[in-house]
Amino acid sequence: MAEIQLRNVHKRWGSFVGVEDFNLTIADREFLVLLGPSGCGKTTTMRMIAGLEDVTEGEIAIGGKVVNNLEPKDRDVSMVFQSYALYPNMNVYENIRFPLKVRGVDPTTHDEKVMRAADMVELRDFLHRKPAELSGGQRQRVALARAIVREPNVFLMDEPLSNLDAKLRVSTRAQIKNLSHELAVTTIYVTHDQIEAMTLADRVVVMKAGIVQQVGSPTDIYDTPANTFVASFIGSPAMNLIEGEVNGGMFHSEHTLIDGVNLPDGKLVLGFRAEDAWIAQDGEAGQINAPIYTQELLGDAVMISVRIGGALVSVKADKTYRAEIGETVSICVPDTICHHFAADTGARIGE
Structure with missing residues (x-):
């Protein structure tokens, strides 16, 4: 043994x-x-x-x-x-x-x-x-x-x-x-x-x-x-992390407004995986609306990245998706896919 x-x-x-x-x-x-x-x-x-x-x-x-x-x-x-x-x-x-x-x-x-x-x-x-x-x-x-x-x-x-x-x-x-x-x-x-x-x-x-x-x-x-x-550190790409604030159950950051964040008002780091979010289609209302910073063809998918504050935020789109750099894209990020972290310590909040 x-x-x-x-x-x-x-x-x-x-x-x-x-x-x-x-x-x-x-x-x-x-x-x-x-x-x-x-x-x-x-x-x-x-x-x-x-x-x-x-x-x-x-x-x-x-x-x-x-x-x-x-x-x-x-x-x-x-x-x-x-x-x-x-x-x-x-x-x-x-x-x-x-x-x-x-x-x-x-x-x-x-x-x-x-x-x-x-x-x-x-x-x-x-x-x-x-x-x-x-x-x-x-x-x-x-x-x-x-x-x-x-x-x-x-x-x-x-x-x-x-x-x-x-x-x-x-x-x-x-x-x-x-x-x-x-x-x-x-x-x-x-x-x-x-x-x-x-x-x-x-x-x-x-x-x-x-x-x-x-x-x-x-x-x-x-x-x-x-x-x-x-x-x-874990994931390729790594988890998207956005610094912002919660006010009345709404998470606010640059180009970002996410409802249903049932946490006390104050600063928060919100995270989500690129594969869990998606590009809004057919009249969907996305929670992030920002100009495309870059796009990368991965073979099985296209990685779309936007800038939120000083951070790059990525989402995987279908491999047939095409758009121009600088074009505004709407990204669906419901709170159900999000992770919450304390702004001061970085520790996970919740389960």
Whole structure:
């Protein structure tokens, strides 16, 4: 069993706080993603679990055993890095086999274990090649196979796809998803890419400036973001956020008038997803009436954007929709699709 517990974990370098009061239980066989922008503390958290960084305060337990004072090699974790970290003088077979040699695993089992790991990542035909003869995607698959061959209790993956081009990221992401299902090993995955988080994770931890902002399933975080930071970080495009005021149940902002906002009068940040609103048709009265700032053909839809105050607000229209930049467009945004956030703290208001 490889349940991982982080109990009041802090990481500080002098006065600089890298991670603050991190509390979380990661279930056995769970695929957990640490998500956030650069410098938010996600990689530092992973490195503390791996033993590559010391914990300033708090405890980390793996399988019920506190590991704060254990060396990385004694924690039974296997790590995949962004930079692949392959040995250039060894072929693929020897790169995959290397962890078995270092850990003194019975040599008679090496070939079977290497072949099994290579088959999982479709590398059997490349075992004789050196890393320099491989593409970026193939090198990352070697790194994955090297982690798999150890059969650890925990996989740690630190932005493993960030060096790959867009097409390879999609195919390798699918491979990681399939591997996680097949191997059924507790996995912690660090990324700044919210699409990776949404597609891979059982649960997502969104971090900002060393502090956990929200923990939940991808659906929970997408549908009910805890604050404006999470709302603006999750989704492609991100949630539209409009600053305005409520007066008598009516939300007012530039070019915007939305009825049915049953909240006390005062300042408010109102949010909605681009796919939930629509362009008014057949005499409909839209809640936003503004000139088109830009339009982008996405293939399956057209993204129409308008400016509300200093913010760009987007809505998806049918792929056949055409209009000119500067032309006034009417957008339907009923309150039933809206999210409400406190203007001062950014915290979610309501359910």
